[in-house]
Amino acid sequence: MKIAINGFGRIGRAILRQILTTARGNGIEVLLINDIAPLEMCAYLFQYDSTFGPFPHPVGQEDGRLTVLERSIPMSHQADLSQVDLTGVDVVLDCTGIARSSDVAQRGLAAGARKVLISGPSPAAEQTLVYGANEDQLGAARIVSNASCTTNGLAPLVKLLDEIGGIDSAHMTTIHCYTNSQPMVDAPRGDFARSRAGALSMVPTSSSATHLIDAVLPHLKGRISGAAVRVPTASVSAVDLVARLRTPMEEAHFIAALKTGTEASEVLGWTEMPLVSSDLRARSESLILAAPEIRQIGAQQMRVFGWYDNEWGFSARMLDVARLMAA
Template sequence: MSDTDETFNDWQHREELAETMIPIIGKLYREKDVTILVHSRSLVSKSDISILKAHRFARQIEGEELSVTDTFPLLQAVAKLDLGPSKIDLGLLAVQYAEDQRGLSADDFVAEKLAGATGENKIERNGGQDVVLYGFGRIGRLVARLLVEKAGSRHGLRLKAVVVRKGGEDDLIKRASLLRRDSIHGQFAGTITVDEKNGVIIANGNPIQFIYSNDPTTVDYTAYGIKDAILIDNTGKWRDREGLSQHLRPGIKKVLLTAPGKGDVPNIVHGVNHQTLTGDEKVISCASCTTNAIVPPLKLMEDRFGIVRGHVETVHSFTNDQNLLDNYHKADRRGRSAPLNLVLTETGAASAVAKALPDLKAKITGNSIRIPTPDVSIAILSLSLKGETSKDEVVDYLREASLTGELRRQVDFTTARDAVSSDFIGSRAASIIDGNATIVDGDSAILYVWYDNEFGYSCQVVRTVQSISGVEYPTFPAPAAV
């Protein structure tokens, strides 16, 4: 047999194993609320090819590709357990199993590592959490897609309603069309039907009530069967506690803002400071997309090397806040044509770092340049460190943190030498470290951090909602210290 034949036969074998994994993963999710991951990448509702690609990402561990031949026996062992709601990372299991020298069977090893999700330690399934979207713009529609995607277990987040201002007689049809097709993020993964008579869009079997209102204080959500919901305000119209508290109507228990909060509104970057929430907060902010992108790598660098001071320059895709052609705008430069110019503007992300990382005493400054691309931005972090280091040490540390560290859901990593912004459309990470672009000279480090300012940020919003509603389940096995 030729090498070509062996390579193709190996591919077919791995593809067959991936196909066999799909129903096991689906059953665990639907029946037990168990999400199967590979290095923080969910395998739920993924194709065989997507499963293989998720495994290939792990080639960054010691330069070797993780294979389904390694993870399939572990998945079979997982399926045999009486698990409670949880996330199981096959990538971490495979790494730890390969390092284990005790000669345990896959069944025994997995049972030991997942003991925290079985028996007396098993978490009871949550009854589900109602969610309402206030606004249906770029972030609102992507959050809607994510919520529908995660509704399969019926015990997680449930998008019950969307509140918008009515735009015309065919408003619902146009809203459904915008949810169905997106010029940047592609087609909706599933089916969408419209019940105009009842004002409902049905996405993958999930009925979403559309409520038309110009005033948040006029809506009684209990009239639509909504109870103790979390309302996500993605309009940005109100950013302080007084304004956002208008949403605290019958049926709504908490309000989450998808923009930087003002005053005493807590700004949360999931993975970094969401644990500081006590549960009593009624109004919470998810900060900005840029804040979510820069805070995780800043925390990693502070924890390992210490930061004396830093400057953040964001090269940011244009947004709806800018004009297509030159026209009046209340800001100094944003009135100039977004598709035709680089537009220098301010960013509040640097000052917002202090809210998310109060222990970081380093002064962080920042600015932003809006550019003629529709999505994906890059933040350049220029940092003065407390001691000298090397590029290899910084890159190895950040790569390992992205794979096995506590911020692995927030921080991704790439070594692709030909990577450009469009390659990161649809990334679920808050930030992606470009390892090859990293510059280190003594006690100076410059990091280049990509981020999908739409979808990656929306994933952070949903993670925060899961956290504050109690449907964010623990991940097993526990990651090793980085």
């Protein structure tokens, strides 16, 4: 599979790290990286990462290329991707966060790539996919959204719960680390609460997963609500879901069914340990269910808690979906 990475920020760099250091990168050739930042800055931020630590191999620059692990990857610095030659690229992984309109989303196709995968929600996408929930709906879509990190954690869990006992209704709260959409110090943003310093307060806000879950699992439309609380940690978030099932069952039976379903999943994980968020850093699962946190109230109401590395796990799913698109 031949790819290009457009936007070399948190997700773009995590994707390249996984290509270079994990089995998920087998058979993937990176033909180009495009980012508006200078090559020197891109190489520096790839080599030294405050969340995942220094890259364990030398990173260099030569003749406009990023050199690492015997790879020499051309870099361009165009704000408009359509100005770059992407002939031979199977999938452009658009990690800029700006591909929300059709004209921007289609720039990769205009440059010669076969398909475009967007690293976030996008109204311009022909299809929104979550691996482990609705990847069978890809069809002939050429512009695909990989949804959000929270939706990637929530949707496979919701699908499993619905298979176990049928979801009557549910509410999800994501306890989410701060992101670049929040200021370091109080500064104006569109949302008043998210205008406050992200590393100093817990910030109640909305979650895009609330409406994306309806698009990914339309048979559950209107049954699942959600919200978010941004918290002062740099990585790893959590899903706290309370669901009312249509089928009454004993707690032991519910937990056994949940564990069995998790073990059969490609994207869900399971832990019996009393872990904290930093223990889950750089885990590639979409969601790791925490067995000690599972609760049952009555015969039909369940509480399920799971961890997800919102950067690393999401980047892993970008590569999984890109393989489907390339095929």
